[in-house]
Amino acid sequence: MVASTQNLHHRSVRDVLPTTASGNGTTTTTTATTVNDKNNSKARDTHVWMYLVVHDVTEPIMVEVDQIYHLACPASPPHYQFNPVKTIKTSTMGTLNMLGLAKRVKAKILLTSTSEIYGDPQVHPQSEDYWGNVNPIGPRSCYDEGKRVAETMMYSYKEQSNVEVRVARIFNTFGPRMHPNDGRVVSNFIIQALQKKALTIYGEGDQTRSFQYVSDLVDGLHALMNGDYDGPVNLGNPDEFTMKEFAQYVKKLTKSESDIIFLEKTQDDPNKRKPDISLAKEKLGWEPRVTVKEGLSKTITYFQQVLDEAGEIIPTGPGASKPQN
Template sequence: MADQSGGFTNHTNNNRTSSSDDYVIRPVPQRDHVDNVGDTSVGSDVSLRWLHQLYLPKKTPEVVMLKDGMVQYTSQRLYPNVRHLSPAKRERILVTGGAGFVGSHLVDRLMWMGHEVIVVDNFFTGTKRNVQHWIGHPNFELVTHDVVDPYMIEVSQIYHLACPASPPHYQYNPTKTVKTSVMGTINMLGLAKRTKARFLLTSTSEIYGDPEEHPQKETYWGHVNPIGPRACYDEGKRIAETLTYSYMRQNDVDVRVARIFNTFGPRMSPTDGRVVSNFIMQALRGQPLTIYGDGHQTRSFQYVHDLVDGLILLMNKNYTEPVNLGNTEEYTILDFAHTIRDQVLATTTTAAGPMTDVEIKLLPAAMDDPRKRKPDITRAKKYLGWEPRFAVKQGIQETVDWFKLQQMEGAI
């Protein structure tokens, strides 16, 4: 899930630029426009319009920038509509890392479904802003807590997302990253054991390392550098999976494991170092789009709503083996840079008029950055009935719109 805009070990491309004169853009596969997400079999189906009110609201923003440099926070009178569930059907669900990028979208969906949701977050990469529309709701609770320390509560499901997932964040304090993956997972598995809750670990495609198999199946054991700069995350998630299945075999804990591939969407941090957020922020500012490596390394990008669909299906289906959740449409980083740049340029106007061009700059490759990344999702299709539905173009446009809204509100 975490990737820089890098790849290859070839460093001969330092500070070069790319243009349409020396690069041919390959056509982006098209999918139908998505208006509804989720799956009726687990009650996660919801209109995209309902979700838009949470991150692309047309109403007056809750944060207003005043002319004298002050900021005004307005109180919310009504909460978003949610389904009514009887107490017998309502789950009490814990989401660790629930104020983060992916976690907050998962919380939105679980709240819509009518469940009681408890979010635990230490706010290292998450933010209250991502879940502020639920604070005070009778079905919602936000707890400031680090999963490295034990946490006691009664729940029936645990979505364990807590862990920094982008290179700048997880490499900032690698020891802490390892402790979060190991001690945090032990604590949450211990909670699942005590409460007999179903436990879902969000693992990552990074456990495959720089893969020698393409596309990557769940049966592939990976090709990981155990002492490299990315090892704190890669190996941390690998041991988290080991712990998860150890608790299943030894303590009969009901477990699920999702291996998440590159994901993007609204609420990404503008400083998280991921491909999409980097490119969008640079394009909006008229800065060169920076690619680490020669740009021919590949990634598969999925929109966050597709991922949330997959996580909820996995939690509620009877399948315990690891499952890849990702988009099978593969792009080179250069392809993706051109796609994002063109979409931002086509929809952005500055005080001086429409933006005309933004260059693409090639920088030295990042160490241990995978050359190829693409999931085999045969298991997800067979056992979950899941596959991505969002076209990359639709997802990028929603993400760009969100970043623009944050700029208007002075949040970034």
């Protein structure tokens, strides 16, 4: 159902507002409202209504909600670098608008921050007390610094206006329903391997990432929102790979004979990344449950179906990060 803002019903038992990103580097927001009828305790009597509101978070919004999951922002490097000014507006003006909403209606607000606030880390693995190493004027800074200031806004609103805040620092996440042209490494390698195209490693492939399956992230976000802890919390799977190892692993799981090629390293690409998740374990009782292997198998099955339906797909590469003229 698509509803215009003024047609949304008034406050119900629990209204949840997730803001999400859609389009390539745009910040149009889809908004869903779910309503649980807590007068009926039996699960089968729980009612859920979903409304889709198309709105841009950089503009104020007037709705009545209890919880805000503020996810809106492109997160893939080629996508967030496509329109860096819009990416900054999303993280700054968008977060300001959502905090203003949270303050007005006394809603709890969760910001999806990122491992990228640690930049190219000099501490490994990264724990929440590490302040990071970010180039403030590099090509990634629209996203990294945007999310850093978004975190600052969250804690300023908490201090000044008693807004109840939650901040999740999300590490590399993947799963079915990723866009084939997402441009991040998991979808790129799988799509390349399934089509027997060369897997494209940027740089020498010694950089590391640690990959988390999407359902673990969802569980972590839910636990964070509904728990008491209000400091930033890393949500990620510490299972760490170099990109060379990861390319080989994807080839093995897809039984692909693709070549592996080495392209130019992208500027300011973090050399290593691995979450320290002690805090999430302690404060939320959360840790990943899906192995990288299980998650990749499901994602490979999904992308095989996408390819069967779509035909050839050339995934987004680094050269697509800017308009070509």
